[in-house]
Amino acid sequence: MLVDLISGLFIGAGGLFVLIGALGIIRLPDVFSRMQSVSLIETVGAGLLCMGFIVKVGFSLVGLKLILLLTIIFFLGPVVTHAVAQAALAAGVKPLLVHDRRSAATKADAQPVSASVDKIKTPNVKASVKKALPKSGSKKADI
Amino acid sequence: MEILVDAVLLTLLVVITLAILFQRNLFAVVLLAGAYSFLMASIMLVLDAVDVAMTEAAVGAGISTALFLATLYLTHGKEYLQPNFKFQSILVVVLAGGMLIWGMWDMPEFGVMQAPLHENTAPGYLDASKNHLMPPNVVTAVLADYRSFDTLGETTVIFTAGIGVLLILRGRKKPKKSKNKAENSHET
Amino acid sequence: MYLFATIAILIAMCCAVARAVVGPNIFDRMLAANTIGSLAVLLLVCFGFLMGRPEWLDIALTYGLLNTAATLTVLKYYRHGDLSVDADHEKGADDAG
Amino acid sequence: MIDFGEILLKYNAIVTVFLMVTSLYIVIAKGNMIKKLVGLSLFQTSVYLLYLSPAKIVGGTAPIIADAIMVYSNPLPHVLILTAIVVGVATLALGLALVVRIQDAYGTIEEDEIFRAEGDA
Known part of the structure; x- marks a missing residue:
């Protein structure tokens, strides 16, 4: 009974964190900040979920597998996000700092073109149609 | 519950397929194909095909992606521009799709136990696994025992494909890359 | 609770797919593809418990490893334009070009 | 009024056909x-x-025999x-090996350019 309660709490919290991370994936403005919410899913979300299941099954083969899985996700997720960040930086994607956001916002105010930072939709679609393949430089297209 | 999860995953699959259709950057196409494979493997798991899901994840998301990337490297993966809308193709495709839907509409409903498919041979294999000295995994039992010659033939197919890739790529200028590719296809 | 977790993961998967489809540049897609893989692992675990047979966690392990390997392969290809390059031997070589 | 229950039961078949048709379009058009x-x-x-899809039984589990499970x-x-x-x-x-050789021979992997080169030759 207590076990059920504890594991339920863990799993619920994990689901909540996964949801928050998902919100971040669609709402945050650029790659680097999205990376942060992805790692939220991969560490806290996955960790809490696996914790809950481990508490539920106790010490058994399934529990052992869950521990292995938790280890893998917990350590390899940040490795992957780090690699993505490194590759993005090497390809010339600049992080969108607060200071940049302000200037982008004022620029958007100055120009009638809707390049507002909050509405990431329109620039996104445009940039993806325009197909910004690797070659840096053109990364200015988004936001 | 299974039906709901299944339906959501299938919808995501449709979305990704449409994205692949309209995407012009080959690199992004390969990435999306990898995501498609993961989703498809999840669907296979929901459909209770555990072994198939594992194979699909390994082959679709792992080896296929590596093969596509190797080919992109060798062919420089340029973007391409061409007229998008081809009337004849769309006509053919819509006709084929309509006929398929028409033909499949009479099939038994999803997940019904009384479908003819489930009543003839499958219970025999399940019983054999349950009562005789067969491994508990029925798929393994069928694959490695009842039809092991078939599996041998399958291995032969992979071998032949590896030899074929080697022969096709033999006379190239950069032998290093072709060897790399052949190894990739060999690992299956 | 299992149900809630499963639905949360499905919703997160929808968001990741949306990001993979819309994503302005290639790294967004890459990140989204990796997220889809991780979420598939979590979905697999939750779904196993939901259906009462949590034995196929081996497959989840396979997924997790493959997901990482695939993403790193793609990144390596993207960064160096080649899969067989030795990254340690070209320190400082800026091939971002 | 559309019967959503029936649609949900046929959904696998519909999506399967849609995927087939879309990928057929990709192949022929x-x-x-590489695409x-x-x-x-x-x-x-x-x-x-x-x-x-037809192999699934709702309520059944994967065909790995265990005690106390009846439906597989x-x-x-x-x-x-x-x-x-x-x-x-x-x-x-x-197929990908053939694509590599085509790139070597023609310098392109676009279908129409290859046809044009063939027509000129």
């Missing part, structure tokens, strides 16, 4: 060889789905598809 091969592998995957899904399509996947990746490798 897109000019780039054609991506379409071909998507087509194969939708065929897997075509085989695996049908294992035979799984066996067929397991073979098909492996053969599929062999086909894919061969």
Whole structure:
């Protein structure tokens, strides 16, 4: 009974964190900040979920597998996000700092073109149609 | 519950397929194909095909992606521009799709136990696994025992494909890359 | 609770797919593809418990490893334009070009 | 009023047909060889789905025998598809090798450019 309660709490919290991370994936403005919410899913979300299941099954083969899985996700997720960040930086994607956001916002105010930072939709679609393949430089297209 | 999860995953699959259709950057196409494979493997798991899901994840998301990337490297993966809308193709495709839907509409409903498919041979294999000295995994039992010659033939197919890739790529200028590719296809 | 977790993961998967489809540049897609893989692992675990047979966690392990390997392969290809390059031997070589 | 229950029960078949049709369109209408091969592998995957959907029994579990479980899904399509996947990746490798040779011979992997080169020759 207590076990059920504890594991339920863990799993619920994990689901909540996964949801928050998902919100971040669609709402945050650029790659680097999205990376942060992805790692939220991969560490806290996955960790809490696996914790809950481990508490539920106790010490058994399934529990052992869950521990292995938790280890893998917990350590390899940040490795992957780090690699993505490194590759993005090497390809010339600049992080969108607060200071940049302000200037982008004022620029958007100055120009009638809707390049507002909050509405990431329109620039996104445009940039993806325009197909910004690797070659840096053109990364200015988004936001 | 299974039906709901299944339906959501299938919808995501449709979305990704449409994205692949309209995407012009080959690199992004390969990435999306990898995501498609993961989703498809999840669907296979929901459909209770555990072994198939594992194979699909390994082959679709792992080896296929590596093969596509190797080919992109060798062919420089340029973007391409061409007229998008081809009337004849769309006509053919819509006709084929309509006929398929028409033909499949009479099939038994999803997940019904009384479908003819489930009543003839499958219970025999399940019983054999349950009562005789067969491994508990029925798929393994069928694959490695009842039809092991078939599996041998399958291995032969992979071998032949590896030899074929080697022969096709033999006379190239950069032998290093072709060897790399052949190894990739060999690992299956 | 299992149900809630499963639905949360499905919703997160929808968001990741949306990001993979819309994503302005290639790294967004890459990140989204990796997220889809991780979420598939979590979905697999939750779904196993939901259906009462949590034995196929081996497959989840396979997924997790493959997901990482695939993403790193793609990144390596993207960064160096080649899969067989030795990254340690070209320190400082800026091939971002 | 649309009957959503029936749609949900037919949803697998509908999506399977849609995937088949879309990937068939990619194969026959897109000019780039690599994209054609991506379409071909998507087509194969939708065929897997075509085989695996009827094998599922709602309420059943995967065909791995355990005590106290009565209903299993049908294992035979799984066996067929397991073979098909492996053969599929062999086909894919061969096709990609051919694409590499085509690039060597023509300098392009666009279908129309290859046709043009052939017509001139």
